[in-house]
Amino acid sequence: MTDSHSHFMIHKPHGYLSQFIYEKKRHKKLLGELYAFPEGTMAIGRLDEDSEGLLLLTTDGMMSEMVRSQTVEKEYYAQVDGIITQEAVEQVKQGVEIGFKGIRYTTKPCEAHIITELPECIGEGRRIRDERHGPTSWISITLTEGKFRQVRKMTAAVGFPTLRLIRIRVGTLSLQLKAGEVAEVESFFNK
Incomplete structure (x- = not known):
């Protein structure tokens, strides 16, 4: 069975919000400025604007729940x-x-x-x-x-x-990308 969802790893740089829409007046840098993510992509967990590093994104809500669980380090x-x-x-x-x-x-x-x-x-x-x-x-x-x-x-x-x-x-995924780089992956973990 093939996974019809999309999954991404990104090295979120400092100064970006972990979201795609920001409705307040002041301009903020958003994830969509780094890559053309498909519609329905969501960040799994967040890193605040001042934080950097490994951020996982997916179009699969079940995958998001699994990664955010307290069993994943x-x-x-x-x-x-x-x-x-x-x-x-x-x-x-x-x-x-x-x-x-x-x-x-x-x-x-x-x-x-x-x-x-x-x-x-x-x-x-x-x-x-x-x-x-x-x-x-x-x-x-x-x-x-x-x-x-x-x-x-x-x-x-x-x-x-x-x-x-x-x-x-x-979990088992480590940061290996440079700041701002995005990689599409088959899956984060075996379901």
Whole structure:
């Protein structure tokens, strides 16, 4: 049986919204400016305008539900303000309290570790700041949940605010495209 749906992987660049329509007055960069996606294409999950990295898109609502489920891991690399400590990483791993929809929420335990070498696909990215403003470091955080701006809130909760955020993996799919590149794929996972 052939899948009649279309599936895409994209390296969403900084400054783009994870959507195709924006009805407010101010102009925003949208995904449709990067590629001629077929009608009915939807982003699976979102990356906010300031975030970058692997974004999956599909015309299949069932596939979207499957990928957004709490059984599929999403891995993020966060460049944080300061040199993150192992103690802060352990706090992130155990779960930290963040605000979500006006209530306090404790994140589920997750995987996290300090990153010393970045993959080539991340590239230079946008310039965050120069060394005069202090050092930065990188942490990998792998989640199975996805609250609004969760990774940013988690790093801030342990004293290391996120300066740059890149999703590098969804399930078994890893970011291998350069910023702005789109690849059509047969399927994300075997259904």
